[in-house]
Amino acid sequence: MEQQPASNLPVAPDYSIPPNLTPRVDNLKTSVAFQRALEGASLGNGDLDVDAVYHLHHPIQNESNLVDDPDLLFSLRLFLSTTSASDQVYNDVRSDVLNRHPEDKILSLASVKKRIQDLTGVVPVVHDMCPNSCIAYTGPFSDLEICPISDCQESRYDRGTLLESSGGNVKKPQQQFSTMPLGPQLQALWRNPETAEKMKHRSRRTQEIFDEIEATGGIIKEYEDIYHGESYLEAVARGDISEDDMVLMFAMDGAQLYQDKQSDCWIYMWVVFDLAPDLRYKKRYVLPGGIIPGPKNPKNTDSFLFPGFHHLAAIQKEGLGVWDGQDARTFLSRPFLHLGGADGPGSVHFTGLVGHHGAFPCRLYCDLKGRHVPGAGHYYPALCKPLNYTVDGSDHPDVDPDSVTGCSPAEYHRNLLYLLQSRHATEYKERRKETGIAYPSLFGGLPAASRQPIPAGFPGDSMHGPTLNMGELLLPLWRKTFRCAGEDTTDNWDWGTLVGNVWKDHGAAVAACREYIPGFVDHPPRNIAEKINSGYKAKEWQTYLYGLAPALLYGILPDRYWKNFCKLVYAIWILHQRTISRTQLEEAHKYLKLFCVDYEEIYVQRRSDRLHMVRPSIHGILHMPSETVRVGPTPLSSTWTMERLIGDLGSEIRQPSNPYQNLSQRGLRRCQINALIALFPFLDRTTKSLPQYSLDIGDRYVLLRAKERTGRLLMEVPEYPLIKAYLEEAERQHGNILSDNVQPPQLRA
Numbered sequence: 001m002e003q004q005p006a007s008n009l010p011v012a013p014d015y016s017i018p019p020n021l022t023p024r025v026d027n028l029k030t031s032v033a034f035q036r037a038l039e040g041a042s043l044g045n046g047d048l049d050v051d052a053v054y055h056l057h058h059p060i061q062n063e064s065n066l067v068d069d070p071d072l073l074f075s076l077r078l079f080l081s082t083t084s085a086s087d088q089v090y091n092d093v094r095s096d097v098l099n100r101h102p103e104d105k106i107l108s109l110a111s112v113k114k115r116i117q118d119l120t121g122v123v124p125v126v127h128d129m130c131p132n133s134c135i136a137y138t139g140p141f142s143d144l145e146i147c148p149i150s151d152c153q154e155s156r157y158d159r160g161t162l163l164e165s166s167g168g169n170v171k172k173p174q175q176q177f178s179t180m181p182l183g184p185q186l187q188a189l190w191r192n193p194e195t196a197e198k199m200k201h202r203s204r205r206t207q208e209i210f211d212e213i214e215a216t217g218g219i220i221k222e223y224e225d226i227y228h229g230e231s232y233l234e235a236v237a238r239g240d241i242s243e244d245d246m247v248l249m250f251a252m253d254g255a256q257l258y259q260d261k262q263s264d265c266w267i268y269m270w271v272v273f274d275l276a277p278d279l280r281y282k283k284r285y286v287l288p289g290g291i292i293p294g295p296k297n298p299k300n301t302d303s304f305l306f307p308g309f310h311h312l313a314a315i316q317k318e319g320l321g322v323w324d325g326q327d328a329r330t331f332l333s334r335p336f337l338h339l340g341g342a343d344g345p346g347s348v349h350f351t352g353l354v355g356h357h358g359a360f361p362c363r364l365y366c367d368l369k370g371r372h373v374p375g376a377g378h379y380y381p382a383l384c385k386p387l388n389y390t391v392d393g394s395d396h397p398d399v400d401p402d403s404v405t406g407c408s409p410a411e412y413h414r415n416l417l418y419l420l421q422s423r424h425a426t427e428y429k430e431r432r433k434e435t436g437i438a439y440p441s442l443f444g445g446l447p448a449a450s451r452q453p454i455p456a457g458f459p460g461d462s463m464h465g466p467t468l469n470m471g472e473l474l475l476p477l478w479r480k481t482f483r484c485a486g487e488d489t490t491d492n493w494d495w496g497t498l499v500g501n502v503w504k505d506h507g508a509a510v511a512a513c514r515e516y517i518p519g520f521v522d523h524p525p526r527n528i529a530e531k532i533n534s535g536y537k538a539k540e541w542q543t544y545l546y547g548l549a550p551a552l553l554y555g556i557l558p559d560r561y562w563k564n565f566c567k568l569v570y571a572i573w574i575l576h577q578r579t580i581s582r583t584q585l586e587e588a589h590k591y592l593k594l595f596c597v598d599y600e601e602i603y604v605q606r607r608s609d610r611l612h613m614v615r616p617s618i619h620g621i622l623h624m625p626s627e628t629v630r631v632g633p634t635p636l637s638s639t640w641t642m643e644r645l646i647g648d649l650g651s652e653i654r655q656p657s658n659p660y661q662n663l664s665q666r667g668l669r670r671c672q673i674n675a676l677i678a679l680f681p682f683l684d685r686t687t688k689s690l691p692q693y694s695l696d697i698g699d700r701y702v703l704l705r706a707k708e709r710t711g712r713l714l715m716e717v718p719e720y721p722l723i724k725a726y727l728e729e730a731e732r733q734h735g736n737i738l739s740d741n742v743q744p745p746q747l748r749a
Contacts, residue, residue: 038445360436486609
């Protein structure tokens with residue numbers, strides 16, 4: 001990328017908390033203390049030892065060679081082959097091989113783990129935590145020995161150990177959690193020439209986009225990646241992101257490991273935007289960051305995130321030494337934290353906003369104020385003011401959907417300073433309600449030039465909102481199972497037609513469609529009438545709502561409700577395209593506005609006892625077109641990848657009696673294996689080869705061997721022209737393989 005002279009670069013506004021501002025309210029004091037500790041972060045005051053810090057500054061400048069050590073290579077292959085099984089499997093196979101070939105020097109399990117750690121540089125950082133998951137003993141909490149949460153007060157250390165030890169010198173923590181530092185994982189992505197070439201995709205593509213913008217007079221005609229987003233391009237133009245920097249997304253979510261018992265835990269990860277979209281979300285390139293054990297949700301999430309963010313802040317300030325295995329050069333990279341993703345409830349753990357039930361319920365911090373039912377505390381993002389509605393603080397006039405805009409870092413910063421100046425708890429609660437901010441985000445402690453300004457780095461989530469949340473709103477309405485309030489009754493719901501045998505028949509129709517859904521669609525929807533209450537997955541909801549329902553509900557839903565639903569479907573289809581034109585974005589925005597306004601008109605009907613029908617998902621989709629302009633196509637920053645990581649790691653747990661420790665070990669192993677395969681791509685056995693007797697005929701299509709029992713008609717596009725072109729080329733090269741009297745197959749209409 002061509003860089004402008006430093007004097008001509010635009011400078012980002014300073015949105016930091018003034019150093020002389022000291023809050024008086026306890027929880028605000030704690031949040032600011034974590035930010036201050038992050039501002040003072042360095043590799044020298046972090047958790048890594050001297051050797052690890054040295055290698056972060058001075059990366060290994062050669063590509064390791066395993067061919068010269070066949071015993072190590074065999075040990076690594078054996079470890080990778082058995083990594084999804086228990087440790088005993090590795091030991092058993094090793095023992096069997098040594099019985100047959102005693103001259104081999106196959107490493108023990110402990111030794112091979114140590115060699116992987118040495119090769120990759122990925123080591124866990126372990127900290128103590130409250131056994132009730134309240135806080136982690138990090139940052140300002142480092143020296144505490146009692147949980148500071150008033151209704152907990154649990155000891156940090158095992159009391160029995162303290163009593164048995166001489167003078168209390170031996171202290172065994174009751175529970176610990178693991179963080180996987182980011183720096184060594186990023187370094188590993190550059191050391192091999194093959195992966196280094198892949199890491200340069202962002203730099204190449206960004207230059208192409210700037211060339212396109214210059215050629216079109218400053219206009220982006222199509223959006224296909226986060227590189228097209230205004231936020232990213234502005235950061236590059238400011239010089240905050242250079243050619244040698246790496247661009248990251250943070251994502252976090254909670255998981256319940258077991259369905260039948262409390263087993264809540266939290267996992268966070270990093271996505272590397274330098275890789276192309278068809279690579280960055282794959283298991284091999286997703287980098288786990290930390291495991292926060294349960295059994296309960298954390299009460300101070302900053303304390304658990306602090307070790308990982310302290311490490312990130314340090315390498316952002318000092319730079320991460322990177323060896324480019326392709327160009328044989330060393331450079332300094334300052335990772336840029338571009339986005340932070342989570343679902344709605346999960347986002348409040350790091351954004352510092354009040355959440356979707358607050359007076360300002362939008363997670364993007366827009367200025368839409370919610371309305372609440374008289375006597376209730378929850379707010380709902382309704383555009384239309386109910387009839388005869390005089391609730392103080394919520395009775396503002398109708399809101400034009402065109403006036404709903406995105407986040408404003410300047411307004412957020414002003415409101416945050418206003419909140420931090422609260423003189424006592426009562427005033428804090430009032431200002432929290434007034435501003436929609438609960439506490440300052442930990443992201444604010446990172447260097448301002450190495451992150452997006454808050455809250456611009458917190459995009460919406462196009463996974464939960466349009467799929468799970470929308471399905472769990474519309475289906476109960478159509479089935480008349482949605483909770484009524486006040487004087488409302490389902491007898492008045494003319495839209496409630498999915499009841500009785502109609503609902504059962506509809507479920508059977510959904511199940512009957514499965515055989516017509518392409519195999520590349522994960523989790524084709526099951527019989528929704530039978531499975532809706534037993535874990536209907538987000539992908540099933542997506543395929544059902546936006547693939548099957550418009551056709552299957554035609555003639556079942558009354559016409560006005562079916563047309564309203566189709567407006568939503570049309571817009572979501574546009575917003576989930578691989579490439580979206582600006583004209584299409586305008587079209588999607590138009591129909592989303594129509595859907596939201598019509599939804600309130602035909603369902604809510606300006607009744608205050610139906611305000612709870614206006615869920616946050618109804619409001620959130622309004623932002624999707626503008627978010628596409630700001631951060632690129634929204635599916636690329638959604639939580640699909642986070643959910644997949646949780647499912648993968650959860651399925652690997654082998655010790656149900658101690659799931660959290662086992663999960664931490666699986667997370668660490670995933671980091672080390674990913675780094676190992678980045679260093680030695682030939683070790684990756686997950687790369688799919690072509691099936692036996694198949695031929696690659698181009699354009700990502702493969703001609704398979706004959707395996708279907710009966711003949712079928714070829715699709716006009718793309719099957720027939722591809723196969724015809726291949727056979728004609730084969731005839732030119734190898735002689736007459738097509739008989740002149742053989743007619744082309746009949747095309748499917």
